[in-house]
Amino acid sequence: MVALALGAVAPAGAYIGPGAGFALVSSFAVIFVTAILAFIFILIWPFRTFWRILRHRKKPKPLVKRLIVVGLDGQDPLLTDRFMQEGKLPNFEKLAQQGSYKRLRTTFPSVSPVAWSSFSTGTHPAKHNIYDFLDRDRKTYLPILSSTRIGSVEKHLKFGKYQIPLHKPELRLMRKSKPFWTILGEHNIWSTVLRVPITFPPDKFYGAQLSAMCVPDLLGSQGTFLLYTTRPAGERFKEGGLRIGLSTSNGTPDSFESAIEGPENPFLQDASAMTIPMQIELDRAAGRARVTLNGDVVELETGKLSDWVKLSFSAGPGVKPSGMTRMLITEMGEHFSLYLTPISIDPENPAMPISHPSYFATYLAKKIGPYSTLGLAEDTWALNEGITDDGVFLEQTYDIDREREEMFFASMEKLKQGSLVCVFDATDRIQHMFWRYLEDGHPAARGIDSPEHANAIEKLYEHNDALVGRVMDKLRDGDVLLVLSDHGFASFRRGVNLNSWLHANGYLTLKEGADGADEWLTQVDWSRTKAYALGLTGMFLNIKGREAQGTVEPGEEADALKAELIERLSGLTDEEAGEVGITEVFDTHKLYGGPYIGNAPDLLIGYKRGYRTSWDCATGVVAGPVFEDNVKAWSGDHCVDPRQVPGVIFSSHAIDSDDPALMDIAPTALRLFGVEPPAHMEGVPIFEQSSFGGAAATKEEAQ
Amino acid sequence: MSAINAALRPLFDLLLAPFRGMPAIVGVTLFSLIFGVVALWLVKLTSNPEKVDAAKRKVAAGLLEIRLFNDNLGIIFKAVGSILRHQAAYVGHLLVPFVLMVLLFLPLIAQLQFHWGYQGLQEGDSVLFKVVLQDDWQTRTGSDGADGVPRPSLELELPDGLSLASPPVWSPSEHEMAWQMRADAAGQHEVGVRLGDATHVKKIGVTDRVERLSPERLEAGFTNQLLFPAEPSLGADSAIEKIGLRYPERDVWFFFWRTHWIIVFLVLSILFALILRGPMGVTI
Numbered sequence: 001m002v003a004l005a006l007g008a009v010a011p012a013g014a015y016i017g018p019g020a021g022f023a024l025v026s027s028f029a030v031i032f033v034t035a036i037l038a039f040i041f042i043l044i045w046p047f048r049t050f051w052r053i054l055r056h057r058k059k060p061k062p063l064v065k066r067l068i069v070v071g072l073d074g075q076d077p078l079l080t081d082r083f084m085q086e087g088k089l090p091n092f093e094k095l096a097q098q099g100s101y102k103r104l105r106t107t108f109p110s111v112s113p114v115a116w117s118s119f120s121t122g123t124h125p126a127k128h129n130i131y132d133f134l135d136r137d138r139k140t141y142l143p144i145l146s147s148t149r150i151g152s153v154e155k156h157l158k159f160g161k162y163q164i165p166l167h168k169p170e171l172r173l174m175r176k177s178k179p180f181w182t183i184l185g186e187h188n189i190w191s192t193v194l195r196v197p198i199t200f201p202p203d204k205f206y207g208a209q210l211s212a213m214c215v216p217d218l219l220g221s222q223g224t225f226l227l228y229t230t231r232p233a234g235e236r237f238k239e240g241g242l243r244i245g246l247s248t249s250n251g252t253p254d255s256f257e258s259a260i261e262g263p264e265n266p267f268l269q270d271a272s273a274m275t276i277p278m279q280i281e282l283d284r285a286a287g288r289a290r291v292t293l294n295g296d297v298v299e300l301e302t303g304k305l306s307d308w309v310k311l312s313f314s315a316g317p318g319v320k321p322s323g324m325t326r327m328l329i330t331e332m333g334e335h336f337s338l339y340l341t342p343i344s345i346d347p348e349n350p351a352m353p354i355s356h357p358s359y360f361a362t363y364l365a366k367k368i369g370p371y372s373t374l375g376l377a378e379d380t381w382a383l384n385e386g387i388t389d390d391g392v393f394l395e396q397t398y399d400i401d402r403e404r405e406e407m408f409f410a411s412m413e414k415l416k417q418g419s420l421v422c423v424f425d426a427t428d429r430i431q432h433m434f435w436r437y438l439e440d441g442h443p444a445a446r447g448i449d450s451p452e453h454a455n456a457i458e459k460l461y462e463h464n465d466a467l468v469g470r471v472m473d474k475l476r477d478g479d480v481l482l483v484l485s486d487h488g489f490a491s492f493r494r495g496v497n498l499n500s501w502l503h504a505n506g507y508l509t510l511k512e513g514a515d516g517a518d519e520w521l522t523q524v525d526w527s528r529t530k531a532y533a534l535g536l537t538g539m540f541l542n543i544k545g546r547e548a549q550g551t552v553e554p555g556e557e558a559d560a561l562k563a564e565l566i567e568r569l570s571g572l573t574d575e576e577a578g579e580v581g582i583t584e585v586f587d588t589h590k591l592y593g594g595p596y597i598g599n600a601p602d603l604l605i606g607y608k609r610g611y612r613t614s615w616d617c618a619t620g621v622v623a624g625p626v627f628e629d630n631v632k633a634w635s636g637d638h639c640v641d642p643r644q645v646p647g648v649i650f651s652s653h654a655i656d657s658d659d660p661a662l663m664d665i666a667p668t669a670l671r672l673f674g675v676e677p678p679a680h681m682e683g684v685p686i687f688e689q690s691s692f693g694g695a696a697a698t699k700e701e702a703q
Numbered sequence: 704m705s706a707i708n709a710a711l712r713p714l715f716d717l718l719l720a721p722f723r724g725m726p727a728i729v730g731v732t733l734f735s736l737i738f739g740v741v742a743l744w745l746v747k748l749t750s751n752p753e754k755v756d757a758a759k760r761k762v763a764a765g766l767l768e769i770r771l772f773n774d775n776l777g778i779i780f781k782a783v784g785s786i787l788r789h790q791a792a793y794v795g796h797l798l799v800p801f802v803l804m805v806l807l808f809l810p811l812i813a814q815l816q817f818h819w820g821y822q823g824l825q826e827g828d829s830v831l832f833k834v835v836l837q838d839d840w841q842t843r844t845g846s847d848g849a850d851g852v853p854r855p856s857l858e859l860e861l862p863d864g865l866s867l868a869s870p871p872v873w874s875p876s877e878h879e880m881a882w883q884m885r886a887d888a889a890g891q892h893e894v895g896v897r898l899g900d901a902t903h904v905k906k907i908g909v910t911d912r913v914e915r916l917s918p919e920r921l922e923a924g925f926t927n928q929l930l931f932p933a934e935p936s937l938g939a940d941s942a943i944e945k946i947g948l949r950y951p952e953r954d955v956w957f958f959f960w961r962t963h964w965i966i967v968f969l970v971l972s973i974l975f976a977l978i979l980r981g982p983m984g985v986t987i
Contacts, residue, residue: 037769
């Protein structure tokens with residue numbers, strides 16, 4: 001191409017410098033490539049169309065042209081009703097009047113990875129195999145991610161201290177069963193799927209997908225924020241953060257040298273981390289800092305979150321895993337602290353497969369600019385640990401929401417026929433972190449008088465309403481719009497440490513001399529333990545032949561133990577608060593059946609609204625009280641008895657089902673495109689075919 | 704322009720003096736680097752990196768869009784339109800540095816052309832030495848010619864090292880007098896061309912080194928001085944339009960490719976700019 005362009009340049013006098021040379025050569029190149037691409041695709045289009053017709057001779061008869069699904073993770077029906085009655089949600093109101101508004105039954109348990117997996121597959125967890133965020137390693141009892149297996153490279157070619165990986169690490173999605181977009185694709189119906197949880201690594205189907213929940217940061221964790229600080233080392237962060245001490249350089253108190261540590265270098269045998277040197281120069285009088293990374297300078301102002309800063313690590317020639325972070329000076333007084341958000345995988349040059357096709361993430365980045373790719377992108381941990389404040393968290397969350405909205409509308413514009421699903425997470429994250437201001441006397445709001453963001457949740461619902469309005473404006477004839485949430489929300493005032501209860505009641509035994517204060521159940525004597533709690537809602541029996549050091553015989557003994565635990569825990573009272581903490585405990589084998597029921601927790605705990613697994617229990621600490629106040633900013637939750645936290649569904653077309661469930665959406669999507677839901681799907685379509693009268697809904701219906 | 708060239712000629716003679724005994728590719732490489740850096744600096748100074756980057760991103764998005772939605776002809780056509788629109792915007796965002804480079808680099812490149820573009824004559828070479836007169840040369844010189852046939856009274860003053868191999872040939876229709884000239888000795892020779900009372904000097908290089916060589920000395924004019932700056936112009940009222948000879952063109956070896964130096968210069972300066980744009984923080 002360059003040679004071609006050069007050939008067109010008359011030697012003498014035509015040359016005018018590299019800048020113009022670039023413009024000239026790249027323009028030639030771009031126009032040439034565009035012409036070739038367009039030519040090729042236009043040329044092969046009739047053949048592709050013919051092939052598709054040939055392959056799908058029994059073409060389904062769709063009831064709609066487009067199905068648009070807007071997922072508002074965690075939008076609560078009680079709050080929705082309240083704000084609608086107060087007239088604050090006019091667009092939701094309009095959509096409800098034109099179609100339907102109903103409660104949407106959630107899954108057991110009412111946890112996002114489980115719920116969205118049921119949404120996409122139309123099945124109970126026993127068929128899609130996702131029961132919680134975490135599962136346990138049956139050999140070590142240590143927690144593992146339930147949705148994704150990220151392996152390591154076992155075979156290398158070694159040269160001294162260097163090595164060359166001979167294969168890619170294993171990366172496997174643990175969710176089973178086919179999502180509805182895969183089935184639609186098999187019938188030649190396109191889907192665009194944006195940030196639906198439990199899609200990492202992405203599904204391969206006729207369409208495009210951007211992965212969400214469980215996409216790691218560049219360090220491979222689920223979100224590790226970094227805090228560079230001159231403060232002396234204190235307690236380590238309990239939830240996903242690293243503290244890095246800063247010491248002055250050049251003998252001045254305003255100059256620091258440090259480094260940003262990236263992922264391990266796969267080409268070094270000692271697997272040392274790749275680093276980017278970082279120089280920090282302070283201008284204390286102006287409250288500003290100049291951060292230099294790889295020669296690039298980032299100017300920071302105290303309390304102001306930076307734009308995305310690209311971080312390019314070097315593993316070797318041509319191998320540069322790239323990430324992105326946002327920086328914030330959290331203090332510049334006696335001490336200086338610099339906060340970095342978890343390092344997101346750079347979508348423009350992803351170090352891991354975060355989209356299908358692989359270039360879809362790049363396409364979106366080129367189209368809308370850089371965007372967060374981390375599974376749980378909003379840094380709730382930093383707010384929980386008091387590193388950032390309410391304002392910064394809201395800014396970060398709404399910025400991510402804006403990125404999401406841009407990619408959603410860009411995709412909606414391109415969708416001629418098929419489905420578009422996009423999940424917006426802000427509703428979940430903001431309710432988690434701001435519920436403490438929604439009700440009086442929340443333990444997490446103690447000592448906070450007149451908080452600036454007291455009405456953050458109300459504003460959030462209004463924000464969602466405006467989004468729904470914009471989506472409705474873009475609807476075309478033949479579209480059906482579903483706005484739904486995977487579960488509702490409740491207060492999280494009191495934490496329950498079930499491991500502590502099991503220990504106190506003789507079901508869980510600690511090793512000799514252990515106090516149970518260590519995390520991840522490492523002090524448990526498994527040979528004398530019958531049951532343990534892990535994750536947010538699950539309890540496991542220590543079954544012989546299943547767990548490495550099982551003590552409970554499967555069958556009668558296990559059934560009896562289950563019955564005993566159900567009886568003792570259902571209605572468990574929080575004496576201090578004078579309330580029931582657990583409404584009911586469920587035997588998962590009685591809730592549902594399927595090929596993966598063997599991986600399910602034996603019991604699911606149905607907490608009462610206001611209660612949840614305590615932070616200690618969630619991290620495998622046995623010590624401490626059974627009931628305690630939750631004083632963290634994370635003050636709202638949905639990991640309670642699922643019957644108490646249904647989601648919502650708004651539809652532009654009247655819903656025929658009296659009691660729709662999240663699991664019904666997948667078969668509904670299939671039905672809308674004329675595809676018969678497969679027999680293994682337990683959900684049922686929420687629309688009667690006859691309600692479309694043989695034709696798709698019109699825009700007038702939706703408006 | 705004449706004044707600028709008068710300053711540039713000795714400057715470039717001086718700058719290129721260290722490279723006279725070396726292959727031309729050495730100087731070409733070094734100057735490509737310098738020009739690449741200056742060009743990047745100009746771009747950095749006069750363009751908006753955000754806008755340039757945005758245009759590039761949109762072009763890339765359009766290309767990926769064609770690939771992604773290849774079943775949808777409507778999207779393909781729209782993407783093509785978007786690509787062309789944003790590519791035009793990209794060129795537009797670089798227009799200011801583009802114009803500045805033209806203004807700054809063209810006279811400099813022209814200087815380099817007369818150092819690297821030609822090879823000097825070798826001892827024993829014969830070359831056609833031509834003098835072209837203005838259309839109205841007779842009016843300007845007041846000459847009717849002998850026997851009513853118009854013929855200028857042109858005379859050459861040859862220095863040692865050059866000799867004539869044949870008498871001059873006059874072409875009335877072209878107003879051109881030509882001599883077959885032979886290079887007898889190496890050196891930068893000055894040939895005097897006398898027409899009436901006026902004498903003009905034309906330099907002729909007999910050398911195997913990389914030196915400034917001027918194939919033509921032209922009448923006064925902005926374009927002539929811009930494109931042929933190796934010698935001063937002949938003067939506005941001169942009856943001579945052009946004095947010239949044909950030097951062999953010089954090619955340079957670029958790996959296994961023998962080509963004109965300007966091509967090598969273009970490739971190398973773009974490569975240097977590509978390499979240095981990151982360290983220099985330039986978006987292009």
